[in-house]
Amino acid sequence: MSISFSDISPEYIEKFIVMLRKRYNIDFSGYNISFLRRRIASRINRIPLSSVSQYYEYIENFPEELNLLLQNLTINISEFMRNPEVFNIIGVDILPELIANKTGQLRFWTAGCSKGEEPYSIAIILAKMGIGSSRAIIIATDIDENALKDARAGIYKKSSLKNLSDNDRKIFFQNYDNGTYKIKQKIKKSVIFRKHNVLTGPDLGKFDLIMCRNVAIYFGKKLQEKMYRRLVEDLYIGGYLIIGKSEMLPKYFGGLLKPISLEHRIYRKVK
Numbered sequence: 001m002s003i004s005f006s007d008i009s010p011e012y013i014e015k016f017i018v019m020l021r022k023r024y025n026i027d028f029s030g031y032n033i034s035f036l037r038r039r040i041a042s043r044i045n046r047i048p049l050s051s052v053s054q055y056y057e058y059i060e061n062f063p064e065e066l067n068l069l070l071q072n073l074t075i076n077i078s079e080f081m082r083n084p085e086v087f088n089i090i091g092v093d094i095l096p097e098l099i100a101n102k103t104g105q106l107r108f109w110t111a112g113c114s115k116g117e118e119p120y121s122i123a124i125i126l127a128k129m130g131i132g133s134s135r136a137i138i139i140a141t142d143i144d145e146n147a148l149k150d151a152r153a154g155i156y157k158k159s160s161l162k163n164l165s166d167n168d169r170k171i172f173f174q175n176y177d178n179g180t181y182k183i184k185q186k187i188k189k190s191v192i193f194r195k196h197n198v199l200t201g202p203d204l205g206k207f208d209l210i211m212c213r214n215v216a217i218y219f220g221k222k223l224q225e226k227m228y229r230r231l232v233e234d235l236y237i238g239g240y241l242i243i244g245k246s247e248m249l250p251k252y253f254g255g256l257l258k259p260i261s262l263e264h265r266i267y268r269k270v271k
């Protein structure tokens, strides 16, 4: 019989959080409790075991399982040009505006970049505009070391490129016989990947554009507020913040941010 997410007691959630913090220095306290329960239950059912206490013992006997649990908690689903309308607005409105009105280096940050699809998408748009890394730098961060390793390797299945035109696939990727696509060096070198926790990580400076999509959905309300406060703080006045389609900014940012597109969750810092 499979166990359901309601079988995962807060006491055990806390125990797993402590284990993960000790081993990986990643703190899941304050993440959305239903999310944690669902993801722990799905690991238990995959083994399969019939109780959370058995799972706790199992991790003690097979420490590698904790890494699999961590993978289950850092959901890395993404794709190139995810929500294409958002990237259309970036390419048609946001980047031309920033390029026209700001001299010096433009700074972009994608926080929770997963395996690199999001920052590489920005790099592709910039390359098509003829903008190189001396004019624009893209910093891409995530807490998940495995995802960052894949991001640096830059090898993808065709399905994650489905929003790209055939032409873009040809120009920006090397296609291998096994059906995988490797991002070309000229795009790769314009993105700097770094392990970084968006809630607690060190200051990365100020940015002209921050994308942080589909990260807050895993957080409880307090952590969401903490993260958005930081992201707004880290924007230059006139800089843009883009969050995930199903995410909501707390109301009190209303005075600081002006919506550019509510539908696509694009905001601009006005003061």
Ligand SMILES: C[S@@+](CC[C@H](N)C(=O)[O-])C[C@H]1O[C@@H](n2cnc3c(N)ncnc32)[C@H](O)[C@@H]1O
Pocket: 074, 075, 076, 077, 078, 079, 082, 111, 112, 113, 114, 115, 118, 141, 142, 143, 144, 147, 196, 197, 198, 199, 212, 213, 214, 215, 218, 244
């Ligand atoms: C669903 S992916 C989003 C990828 C991309 N932003 C997108 O929307 O397609 C969520 C990513 O957030 C990362 N993440 C979760 N908590 C984080 C934190 N506290 N700091 C940085 N990254 C985090 C996960 O490791 C995962 O790679």
